[in-house]
Amino acid sequence: MDWTAMWVSVRLSAATMVVLLLVGTPIAYWIAFSKWRWKFLVEAIVALPLVLPPTVLGFYILVGIGPASPLGQLNTRLTGRGLAFTFEGLLIASVLYSLPFAVQPFSAAFASVDKxxxxxxxxxxxxxxxxFRRVVLPLSVRGLVTGMVLSFAHTLGEFGVVLMVGGNLPGVTRTVSIAIYDSVQALDYQAAWQTSLLLLLVSFAILSITYSLQKTVWAAWPMN
Amino acid sequence: MADELIVDIEKRFSSGFVVAADWSAPMRGGAILVLFGPSGAGKTTVVRSIAGLERPERGRIQFAGDTWFDADAQRWTEPQRRHVGYVGQKPALFPHLTVRANVEYALSDYSPTERARRGDEMLALVELAEYGDRYPRELSSGQAQRVALARAIAPQPRLLLLDEPLGALDAPARSRLRSLLRSVVERTGISAVLVTHDRTEAIALGDQMVVLAEGRVRQVGPVLEVFRRPADLVVARSVGVESVVPARIAGAEDGLVLLKVGDATIRAVAVEPVEDIEIDRQHPDVFACIRAEDVVLQRAAPSNASARNHWSGRIVGVESEGAIERVTIDCGFPLVALITRQAREELALTTGAPVVAAVKATAVHLVARS
Structure with a gap:
C-alpha cells in the first residue's frame, strides 16, 4: 500500500478543486450569461477534455509547460526551475483535465437561477x-458542490495525463493511479488490490454522498 | 411637481412584430399612468425598456429631464442607475432570503438601525408587519406580491413600474392588492406606470392612460376620457365600448344599489365584488360601467319591461361603424349605445331626437374608487 502516492493524489485533488472553484466560476458565469454568438466555441473548448484521449491532452500540456514554452520560461525565470515533472505542472494539467467537470455543473446552476x-x-x-454574489451564488450552492466534488473525484482517478506530465517522482508526482499501474507491472498484485480497493471505496463514498445531498442536480440521472 | 416621461422607442422582433411606442406624459407624484392594451400589444416591451431591462433599437426615453436611452446619441443608463422600482407579474422574491431581507435587499447603504426602521415601515405599509421572519415559500401569492411591492418601494424609487402585478392572483387577492396599490402609491407620492389589460384595474387605479395596440400608441388621455371617447375603432375594441359614469351610492332598494348621477338614478346589482361595495359605504364614489352593447334604445318608455333602468334623453351623436352604429345619448350623463343601422333607421334616431335608453340592473358594473 503506497500511502505516499495516496497523499500526493489527495493533495493534488484538493488543490485542483480549489483552483477550479476560483477559475471555473468566472468561466461558468460567462458561459451561463453571455449572449455572444460564438459562445459555443468556448463551450466546446471547455468540454474537450471529456472526449480527448488523456495522452493527447497530456502531450500538449507537456509541450505547453516545457522549458521551450513561454509558460515554462516564465516559471524558470521566477523560480529557477522548470514546470514539467513538478507538482505545480501536474496541477496545471489536472485543472485543465477536470475543467468541464467543474464548469459544466457551475454554469448549469448559474443558468437555472430565475432571470x-x-x-x-x-x-x-x-x-x-x-x-452574482448575493443572489446567483447562494442559489447555486448545490451546483457548486457538485462541480467541486466531481473535479476532486475526477482528479483522484486521472491516469493518462499524469503519466504524460508527471514523470512518476515518488512523493511529488507519483499519484495513486500510477502506483497501481507500477504495482501491476511489478507483479505486486497484493498492493494493486489494496490500493485499487481503497480508491474504489473512496470514489464510491464521495459520489454517494454527493448524490444523496442533491438528487435533482444531474440531468443525466433520470430520477425526479 | 410633474416629471415628464418621454417614451419614443422602436424595437423589432425576429417574428416581424414591431413595437413603435411614442408618447409623453407628465407623471404626477402619487398618480398612476396606465399602459393599457390587449396581450401581445407590446406593453411589457415598453415598460421593460423604461426599466432598462430591454434595449430598443431606436428612439429615446427620458424621465424628469434625465436621458435614460437615446439611440442617436448612443446613450444608455444602466437599470441600476435609473432608480426605478420594478414589480412584474411574478413576485420574484429572493427565495433564500427572509421577507425582511427581501424588503431590505436594496438598502445596503443604510445604517443597520435605519435599514431596520425602513424595513418595518415598508412591511407595515403593505400590511405584513408580522411576516418579516418568514421565507417566500411560506407566503400566499398575494402576500408575496405585496412583499415585492414593499421591496420595490423601500429604496425610494423615482418611478414605480408595475407590469401586470395583479395578473397572476386569484380574484379576492387581486381585489385586495388593487386597493392597497392605490393607497400605497398615494401615500408614498411615487409616480407609477401600471401595465394592464384589465379594464376594471385601469378604471380603479389609473389617472392617465396610454392605449397600446399592435405595438403602437393609439390614444393618450385621462382614463375616463379614453373610455368615453375612444380615438378610433382599434381603441374602442381594446378598451371595450363602454360608458363610465362617476356616480355616488345613494342607498339600497330591494337588494339593488341605487346610484345618483345628478338627477338621474342608476340601479345596479351588487353581485361582484362585494367587498368593493363595502369600501364604498365609507367612500360612496364609484364608477358605473355600462357596455354599449347592453343599452337598448326606444322611442318611449315601455309600460312594463324587465330592465330596471330607463333614462330619457336626447341623441347627441351618431357614428357609423359599418352595419353597427355608435349612438351617444345625453340622459343626464353621457351614455353610449351600439345598435344596428337597420334599427336606428326604423326608429328614426337622428341627432337631437328624444330617446329612452333601457339598461338592466345586472348590466351595470360597479368599480370602486377609493
Missing part, C-alpha cells in the same frame, strides 16, 4: 457583481 431575480436586483440598484 427575473437578476433583473429585480439590477433595478434595485445592485450591481451585476453584487447580484
Amino acid at each position: 427575473n431575480l437578476l433583473e429585480v436586483s439590477w433595478s434595485l440598484g445592485v450591481s451585476r457583481r453584487s447580484t
